[in-house]
Amino acid sequence: MKTDFSEGFYSNDSDKETLATRNTLLTEQVDAVRQEKNKLLQFLKCQLTGYLGVKVAYWIQGSFKNHTVIRPVRSSDEFDVDVGLYIFADAEGQGVNASDAKRLLNKALQAYCESHSTAKLEDSKLNCERICFPDNFHIDLPLYYIDEKIGKCRLATENNGWIDSDPKALQSWFDNQIKHFSDTEKARLRRVIKAIKTWVSLKNIKLPSIAISTFIARNYVGYASEEDAIWELSNSLTNYIVTGGRILSPINGDDLISAKGEELDELKSACSRLQSVLKAVALSESIVVSHQLWSIEFEHVLPPLNSLKVQAGSENLPAITTPPQISVKTSSGVPEQVLSNVSVYRGDKLSFRVDNKNDLGHNQRFDISDSVTENCEYRGKHYMECTILNGGLIVGVSTVVVNVLRQQRPLRNPPKKRYGPVR
Template sequence: MGIAADLFHSSDPDRETLHRRITPTDDQQAAQQERWNDLAEVLKAKLKDQTGLPTRTRLQGSYQFKTQIRPHNARAQFDIDLGLYFEWEGEPEDGDHEPEGLKALVQDALLAYHSDAEKDATGVEDPKERCNRITFAPDFHIDVPSYHLDAERDARALATETLGWEGSDPKAIYVWFKDEQEDQALRTKVRRQVRYFKMWAALTFVEGSRPSSILLTVLVADAVREMDLASTDDADLFESIAAVVHARLADGAKVPNPVDTDEDLNRLSDEEHAEFVAQLETLVDVAARANGAQDKFTAAETWTEAFGHFFPMPEDNEEMVVEKADTRNALIPFQFDPQISILATPKKNSHVSWKGLNELQPIPKDCDIEFSLQNAPPAGSRLRWTVRNRGDEAAGENDLGHHAGDEATITEHSAYNGDHAMDLTVLLGNQVIGRRRVWIKVRGMAVPPRNPARRRHVL
């Protein structure tokens, strides 16, 4: 069993786990559902009137597969796929509409929706090859792929911008995915693994050269087919899947669509595929070191190499929360014990400040916070500062943290109420030789500007 397996997932919804931190909140899902329901009804009515065709919509992609992840940073967006289906009998070419013509109608409908002041759409992007896209405040977009549907044959074809009609059946691949694991509990476990790999990919690759969600989904589903899912924890399972996927892609790039083997789901260029394989090799090494660690702190610090601030530390769960000033920072003795001074200063009132060593009293929002390592680390070692935010405010803004730097002194900012953490890790090679967590408790609104000195009147 992976020593940090309970930091991947727990049946207790209140525990801080990787899966909890990468999954949208209930409020975020409700907001998305409200928008796509409204958009779907408007598009169906408008395009049925324009084309004279029966029109349906269907949620697909990550939302349908139940593998959606939150944006990997506060600037990224949730991705929703809303399929739009135009019905006529026969082949796609038997209808009165060309694929690019249907996509143009959809684009116009999205622009009209965006122009409606009662809607909260924030923009419509230029048409993409295989979909149209509309964005919404605060943090998501809806991709609208358009299809021909012959309901009698249960056959679909995707309308593209320049490639004509393309064989594509999102329903068939979803049914395939569900049928791969008939047991609901095991299917849920596979879905978690897909989420882990999707977040790793989001953190590792830039958009445009990132392996697609459906590619990762199929790779994971294929990899687990011969594995003992029931008795393997999430940490060990992730390592096993990473090793199988790496070996497969190192041997060849092609990943056939399981419901249409003529389609290759791997659309990465040769250079992008080579980078994918190289990063998978690194991931396998990280997973092996993490699962082979002697203590949970070292394991969690190692998993941070793959998942960054999304991977929680043992202190994030109540049995290891440090509450008292005289409590040791770690239950595991390390070679180096970092001493961190903290200075928090309101941005609008520099005459007020809070200071501390290894801890800080609660502070308000909108403070600059300077963290400075006071004792020299061992020669040849390196530092890794990681912000881990918690609480509803940070989660609502998709800002659960970030890598904060590698210098001896760094500056951060208090933006959200809640109990947040600054974690300093000291590494020598790949070995964790020191660590310290500083809790930053943010309470209340920002300190107002200092009133200017009252002018003296001279008689």
């Protein structure tokens, strides 16, 4: 590539906004998961042991185990945590039916939800049970049995009985596949997986995390920069899918993509569009242009141009002539004003409007709406960026930093505490 946009994807400075910081779970999200998970699993171990009369244990699996879980890209989305529950017995040999075992797990979860009002039990899935929590996450609970004498591990399903499935074997394969890389390269490999998962989530297509992780582990070779790694592996993966390649499980040979019909067509179309963007990125001679191209695929999760501290007029960069002034109005009733930084509570709404339209040379034709309203759902630092284009060239860029506080806005007139006897 002619330019290096790596600082938009990752920085050693943890305070710098990058794709990696913006698709990583917040500290309070991780803490909420741990607290809810620990309470739930201790309860389930006790209940299932009582129901079945055998040892029951659990094992974290999937993206949470592999450190590749991503922050939801929309306020309505959830992230998931996979926790396998293990019955230490030859369930089939003892006549325990898979669907009956799943029903016992569902019964235990119902009991948990009755005593924990924030937990909500979803309808049974074919291969697991799911319980949802208010902080935009859910826990999927597949149920296995392990026959330690012969090393057999099987999964309880609703329609197909007990089937061969061993998530520990897949995790061991992944760890062994990347063990020769340095810790720095392993961390980058996982960031590439998270970047592609972010793209999949933004485009709302079906490409399972396990398929992405398997492909990256097989094809990662070490790269000169963060952008090189994301570009090369995204290009390889999308080309492989478009040309009909299948990603097979290293454990049992199953097709890990599993998309068929319309879902597969949508996946291939999205991959083709990403390939077109990747070709344009490879030819880009400007960080500004690279940012605009990558933003097509990574949308609002990519940090805004201003946060990258690109200097106007430097080599291969267009000079920014007139930065737009952005006027901000909050739902709290604070008067509208031109700001570069604003702090709000979770649940607030912000409206943004360009204040100096006539100064930008676009008073006759201005191709943006009068105002844009956004909801403030996730705490932390966010950005509203405005880019002015003239004849296809960027002539103005401005950003408002939005600091969303952790708590919701306090009530203006909360109920007063009553004293004395109640009438």
